Amino acid sequence: MRQDRTAMLYFDPPVFDHYLDCAYAALAGNEVVGRGFAIPFAFGIEGRRTLPDAGWDEVIRWGHEDRLLGRQPTTMSALEIALLPKARVPGSSLAMLAALKDGARAKGFAELYAPVRPNQKHLVPRTPMRAYLDQRREDGQLADSWLRTHIRIGGEIVKIAPCSMTIVGTLAEWSQWTGVTFDRSGEIGIPCALVPVLASVAHDHAAYVEPNVWIRHPL
Helix, strand or coil, X not given: CCCCHHHHHHHCCCHHHHHHHHEEEEEECCEEEEEEEEEEECXXXXXXXXXXXXXXXXXXXXXXXXXXXXXXXXXXXXXXXXXXXXXXXXXXXXXXXXXXXXXXXXXXXXXXXXXECCCCHHHCXXXXXXXXXXXXXXXXXXXXXXXXXXXHCCCEEEEEEEEEEEEEECHHHHHHHHCCCCCCCEEECCCCCCCCEEEECCCCEEEEEEEEEEEEEEC
C-alpha cells in the first residue's frame, strides 16, 4: 500500500523522524513482530469540521500541513496496525490498539480516530461499503471481525470514507506491484484489495480508490 504517494508525507525519511513518538513496535523477545502508526492533527478548525471523505490520505495531509505551519494538533488518528502472521493471536491487535489509545491520551487528546480497513471486506470486493456495514452475524453484531473489535472496546462508527486511499500507476507498475496481468480495461480484482482496480488500456493507467470506515474512540 506504500505506492500511495501520500504515504511519503509520513513514512519517508527524514519526515518520519517527526512522528517517532506516534510509532509503536510489538516485541516477542528481541524480535519485532508488529507495528502501529498514528498522526496528530488539528480538528474542529475552519475547513475541518467533519472527518474527511478522503480518510487515510487526507488525515496524513492535514497532519503534514499542521506540522509545517506549526499549528497545534487537537487529536490523533491511527494509520496502521500490522502484525506478522505468527503474532496474530487473540489479544495482539487489541494490545496494539491500546498502545495507540494510550499514546493519544498521554498527549492530552480526548479521542483517537481511525480510518479502518475492515478485515473481511476483501472477500467481497464488489459489495459497496454501506451494504457491507449492514451485514450482521446471527447475534446482531457486525460481520467484520476488526470492526467488531473496535466497537467492543468502545469505538463508534462515525462515517464511511469513500476515497480513503488512492493509488494510481501505469499498467506495468500495477503488474509489478501485484503480480496480476493488467491487459484489459475495466475492473480488475487483486488479492487483499477491498475494491477492484479500475484499469484503462487506452490511458495506460489504473487507479485504486479504497473506502475505509471512520471510527472514533473516546478516551
